[in-house]
Amino acid sequence: MKMQITFLGTGTSQGIPVIGCTCPVCTSSDPKDKRLRCSLLLSYNEKNYVIDVGPDFRQQMLRHEVSNLESVFLSHEHNDHVIGLDDLRPFIFRQKKEMKIFGLPRVLEEIKGRFSYAFQDSPYPGIPRFELEKFTAGEKISISGLEVVGIGVDHGALPILGFRFGTFAYLTDVKSIDNKNRELLKGVELLVVSAIRQERPHHSHLLLEEAIQLIKELKVPNALIIHMSHYMGKHEDVEKLLPPNIRLAYDGLSLNLA
Numbered sequence: 001m002k003m004q005i006t007f008l009g010t011g012t013s014q015g016i017p018v019i020g021c022t023c024p025v026c027t028s029s030d031p032k033d034k035r036l037r038c039s040l041l042l043s044y045n046e047k048n049y050v051i052d053v054g055p056d057f058r059q060q061m062l063r064h065e066v067s068n069l070e071s072v073f074l075s076h077e078h079n080d081h082v083i084g085l086d087d088l089r090p091f092i093f094r095q096k097k098e099m100k101i102f103g104l105p106r107v108l109e110e111i112k113g114r115f116s117y118a119f120q121d122s123p124y125p126g127i128p129r130f131e132l133e134k135f136t137a138g139e140k141i142s143i144s145g146l147e148v149v150g151i152g153v154d155h156g157a158l159p160i161l162g163f164r165f166g167t168f169a170y171l172t173d174v175k176s177i178d179n180k181n182r183e184l185l186k187g188v189e190l191l192v193v194s195a196i197r198q199e200r201p202h203h204s205h206l207l208l209e210e211a212i213q214l215i216k217e218l219k220v221p222n223a224l225i226i227h228m229s230h231y232m233g234k235h236e237d238v239e240k241l242l243p244p245n246i247r248l249a250y251d252g253l254s255l256n257l258a
């Protein structure tokens, strides 16, 4: 199984730099301190998939010259993860078929509301066409040979979805994970997990220290952190605080997985 992953964005909902902010992170000249909104590109068997389609989606597709897209996985309905869905149109038009979108039933209902123009009986020409596919925690599906397992994650009070592909798992907007879903992560060798900042507990996101603790509890050998705010600190400084098996992801980071 040959899989390639590319981090299209690793920032929290406002991105980094934050508009108008003059903090050392937002004004850093290190390209690793520029973080678009979170999204992952996964390539397998010459087909491309994305997890989450946020406000930077168009820019992310252009930057990485992505010319075809098989389907989309949504972690949850917050704007920084879904609001770019209209920009799937170039793929939908060129590929001449509806775009499959996998997500929790609640999230798909939200999409129907947020993008109601795409679900009308007599649609305006030029609108995106989506095929909504229910996908829930614990469920296992295979798409063109790509095996995906849904992982239930608690984003504060909101149950959301993470994804496991073989020995790789991607969990964004994590606050906690129950034991049942921890079981589903057994054997994972590379875990991508979110952490928003270092200090001041957040009601729906892990702090860096809490994410490190979770990584230890799950006993995964390697982990990468995503969904960071400017309060996390500069990429270079934060990396120095981390054990060698835990790194901060950054925009453009690409890895080949066996």
Ligand SMILES: [Zn+2]
Pocket: 017, 018, 021, 022, 023, 024, 025, 026, 027, 230
């Ligand atoms: Zn800032």
Ligand SMILES: [Zn+2]
Pocket: 076, 078, 155, 173
């Ligand atoms: Zn969220």
Ligand SMILES: [Zn+2]
Pocket: 012, 013, 078, 080, 081, 173, 227
């Ligand atoms: Zn988010």
